[in-house]
Amino acid sequence: MAYFKSNKIDYHYVKPIIKFPCMDCEEEAVMHAMTTNWSCSSCGASGTISKLIATTSDTWKKSKIYNPHTEKNKIMKLFDDLQANSNSKKMQTLKSRVSHLIEYYESKMP
Structure with missing residues (x-):
């Protein structure tokens, strides 16, 4: 969660799941907080926190999810x-x- 907070990326945490905008389609993606594995059921994108860190963009940071x-x-x-x-x-x-x-x-x- 520190990554989302420090980069001002919209997220919603309900233990142990973090919901955030997918970096590919901006729909809701889900991440398991312990493993950092994430996936988007909308576009099929997936990865770990490492992939998010490597591809962070200003456009993605402005995306919002329903909280x-x-x-x-x-x-x-x-x-x-x-x-x-x-x-x-x-x-x-x-x-x-x-x-x-x-x-x-x-x-x-x-």
């Missing part, structure tokens, strides 16, 4: 902003129900 944790935080922030501007009980109920739904699915993830 559900970050997205959840952005959604909750939007709910807070909307609620602050509307003082609506319905908005609070909606936020609570969405939060509960997210927590339900998070508890089902391995």
Whole structure:
């Protein structure tokens, strides 16, 4: 993970898997954190951390992947902003129900 952090490459870590944009197609690739073996199911590219280090490019560094944790935080922030501007009980109920739904699915993830 230090490689991704130091090179400012977008990634999402869920032990023991690191998800990051594939350097060939920019779709989601997965790496096992212990072995550093990675592969992309979209284009078939694969390798180890050594291959990533050898081929790092500025274009690839700008690629993004979907991070559900970050997205959840952005959604909750939007709910807070909307609620602050509307003082609506319905908005609070909606936020609570969405939060509960997210927590339900998070508890089902391995």
